[in-house]
Amino acid sequence: MHVTSDKFSDNARAAIADPQLQTGLFVFGKIFPLLREATVGKLPEFDALRDAAKDIKVHTLNNLGTYLEAFEARVEEAGGRVHWARTAEEANTIVEKLCAEAEARNIIKSKSMVTEELELNDHLIGKGYNVVETDLGEYIIQLRKEKPFHIVGPALHLTAGQVSETFYEAHKPLGRTEKVEDKVKLVEEARIVLRERFKQADVGITGANFLVAETGQVAIITNEGNADLTATLPKRHIVVTGIEKIVPTLDDLSVFLRILPRSATGQETSNYVSLYSGPRRARDADGPAQFDIVLVDNGRTDMLGTPVEEMLRCIRCGACLNACPVFTTVGGQSYGSVYSGPMGSVWTPALASVSSAAKLPNASSFCGKCEEVCPVRIPLPSMMRHWREKEFEAHLTPAGQRWGLGIWAWLGRHPSLYRTATNLAGIGLRLMAHTRNGRRMVTKLPFIGSGWTQSRDLAAPPEPSFLSQYREGRRR
Amino acid sequence: MEVPRRMSGKSVKDGSGTGKSVGLFVTCLVNTMRPRVGFATLKLLEEAGFEVTVPAGQTCCGQPNYNAGDREAAKDFARRFAREFSQFDHVVAPSGSCAAMIRVHHPRLFDADDPDKELVDAVAARTHELTSFLTDVAGVRTTGTATSETLTYHDSCSGLRELKVKQQPRTLLRAAGAEITEMEDAEVCCGFGGLFCVKYPDISGEMVRKKSDEVVKSGAGAVVTGDVGCLLNIEGALARRNDPVRAYHVAEVLAGMTDDKPRNEDDA
Ligand code: SF4
Numbered sequence: 001m002h003v004t005s006d007k008f009s010d011n012a013r014a015a016i017a018d019p020q021l022q023t024g025l026f027v028f029g030k031i032f033p034l035l036r037e038a039t040v041g042k043l044p045e046f047d048a049l050r051d052a053a054k055d056i057k058v059h060t061l062n063n064l065g066t067y068l069e070a071f072e073a074r075v076e077e078a079g080g081r082v083h084w085a086r087t088a089e090e091a092n093t094i095v096e097k098l099c100a101e102a103e104a105r106n107i108i109k110s111k112s113m114v115t116e117e118l119e120l121n122d123h124l125i126g127k128g129y130n131v132v133e134t135d136l137g138e139y140i141i142q143l144r145k146e147k148p149f150h151i152v153g154p155a156l157h158l159t160a161g162q163v164s165e166t167f168y169e170a171h172k173p174l175g176r177t178e179k180v181e182d183k184v185k186l187v188e189e190a191r192i193v194l195r196e197r198f199k200q201a202d203v204g205i206t207g208a209n210f211l212v213a214e215t216g217q218v219a220i221i222t223n224e225g226n227a228d229l230t231a232t233l234p235k236r237h238i239v240v241t242g243i244e245k246i247v248p249t250l251d252d253l254s255v256f257l258r259i260l261p262r263s264a265t266g267q268e269t270s271n272y273v274s275l276y277s278g279p280r281r282a283r284d285a286d287g288p289a290q291f292d293i294v295l296v297d298n299g300r301t302d303m304l305g306t307p308v309e310e311m312l313r314c315i316r317c318g319a320c321l322n323a324c325p326v327f328t329t330v331g332g333q334s335y336g337s338v339y340s341g342p343m344g345s346v347w348t349p350a351l352a353s354v355s356s357a358a359k360l361p362n363a364s365s366f367c368g369k370c371e372e373v374c375p376v377r378i379p380l381p382s383m384m385r386h387w388r389e390k391e392f393e394a395h396l397t398p399a400g401q402r403w404g405l406g407i408w409a410w411l412g413r414h415p416s417l418y419r420t421a422t423n424l425a426g427i428g429l430r431l432m433a434h435t436r437n438g439r440r441m442v443t444k445l446p447f448i449g450s451g452w453t454q455s456r457d458l459a460a461p462p463e464p465s466f467l468s469q470y471r472e473g474r475r476r
Numbered sequence: 477m478e479v480p481r482r483m484s485g486k487s488v489k490d491g492s493g494t495g496k497s498v499g500l501f502v503t504c505l506v507n508t509m510r511p512r513v514g515f516a517t518l519k520l521l522e523e524a525g526f527e528v529t530v531p532a533g534q535t536c537c538g539q540p541n542y543n544a545g546d547r548e549a550a551k552d553f554a555r556r557f558a559r560e561f562s563q564f565d566h567v568v569a570p571s572g573s574c575a576a577m578i579r580v581h582h583p584r585l586f587d588a589d590d591p592d593k594e595l596v597d598a599v600a601a602r603t604h605e606l607t608s609f610l611t612d613v614a615g616v617r618t619t620g621t622a623t624s625e626t627l628t629y630h631d632s633c634s635g636l637r638e639l640k641v642k643q644q645p646r647t648l649l650r651a652a653g654a655e656i657t658e659m660e661d662a663e664v665c666c667g668f669g670g671l672f673c674v675k676y677p678d679i680s681g682e683m684v685r686k687k688s689d690e691v692v693k694s695g696a697g698a699v700v701t702g703d704v705g706c707l708l709n710i711e712g713a714l715a716r717r718n719d720p721v722r723a724y725h726v727a728e729v730l731a732g733m734t735d736d737k738p739r740n741e742d743d744a
Contacts, residue, residue, distance in 0.1 A: 405546050454681055467502065
């Protein structure tokens, strides 16, 4: 996975300075969490469902091979095919071959973050195919050549005005000369343009929210309905999905159907929940003639048995993003990865590499809000801390920081020097302080402290350290 | 290193929480940046009837190293901490974050077969954040003084989410006669996050800007919190924008030590 996460700090700075983006972030940070709370509040068994969901996932991950093979057998019984892809390249090559087999030119897509992870679009376009995203948000960012902003709302950061500009430019060659501003009209315009794409498409590619081992079915949960068109109109339906999406039974699926929409958008249920069970049968009125599923590993099995195994429970609801004060300050594109926010800070190092994503696991204050809302109870801060440990072991932690931590650890082994050092620090701060509004404040700190005084003062300690005063007999 | 006999597994207290001895862990930020919080804590614990000792060999709970991925150093801090505090019935810290580090994270650092595991677990189980100790363990209903200012309480993340500290400080403050006006997003992180605030100063600065907005909007005369890290962060942001709203640690308010006059002025 190609990432640009090393630019996180600069991206974040730019995002903070962008007032329009900040307005868009408000939707994620305020409105989604409020909607989530409201619908969750109406479901007394929500926490019990989370426990059940977690247990199902833990059990499934412990028996991953068994369930995937059972799934494969059911799919084949229904006349579909299952392909196993170890890497992104393998997955892309398989999809390309399937498209070639179908003698396709036009490909439509819906509802797939994993294909973003694989950069499948670039691959297929490079081989000469027309690839069009049909989810409104994905379509918009495809036209704008952007990366998704959020795993659930890829274009929710954009204003109607920006979308209007984008559509105007992109649709002009199609003979649409009117610039549409109204939101409803924009959706209508997209619908009209995409209708032609649906009609022309030879292959439809979708992702999957869940795979049901018991029945060999693929579950897709959406609000737009275009995933169903993508899956049923073209003659070939290709499902590209991560192996961790498997659940054992339909009963298990029902648990996730109840927690996913609530966690993601605060809906009690989504508009469409579809189960796909293979290609069209003789008596079916419609549906694809061929049905293929590409099961993508791309680093996932490497996570099994490691401290980040729990991350494989993730159902991509995005609740942790909406709850994260860092995500809602800097936005998804700052992360330089398909997966952003707390979940992305764990997924990205796992799927790309620890070194290329080193900044992300550090981009958290460990406030713990993400873990609080995660419907499958992934301990996200611990997962991020694990990557920080890997960075520390690999000497990727910045030298200044390592040095400071080393001194700190050394002081920890020498309590009397610790007391002296902390006293000296206090004295230093008092020397640097000056009076502001009747209080002694430091307004400019050197070295690593300059980050602090960039946006706030520091109250200088008014007196020697507690331990030294206590040692000298002060008790009150 | 040799473990003193009194600190070996056998003499470890069972954590039943009935005894009166308290080991006070003052935490690095209290020790260095806000010593008054330490004395306030001492006062509150003694007034609640405990025999308080401040072990001289204490340093840090190891949180900076732990969160920076320096697990070995964190383990070292944890081991030392457990030895230093092993002989008390309770260990109390005026910080949700440090208390959570000790209670929740220290035990996770040691494998089951580690010779220090038992001691670390036992000390962890007896360690408490100040306000939850006073209310939940000691059963304290009231403490002395509060302030006449209207207060707003910022819920520091670790205390809130890892130790479930939410009502305890509010209960104590109200019992002491304080009026609390809740700010919006009281549970949202202030952007401190230990080293996070200097690793990502832009993001942290924006987070504390939002937080100080809410503090000001609440109309309170002072913001109160249970962690000196958050306190310095919010206080510093308020000062930078020239806002007169003050920031106090809950112990300072409960112990009536909210004046900024140093007790022991040195000439530095
Ligand atoms: S980590 Fe949890 S909250 Fe975040 S997207 Fe995955 S399932 Fe949802």
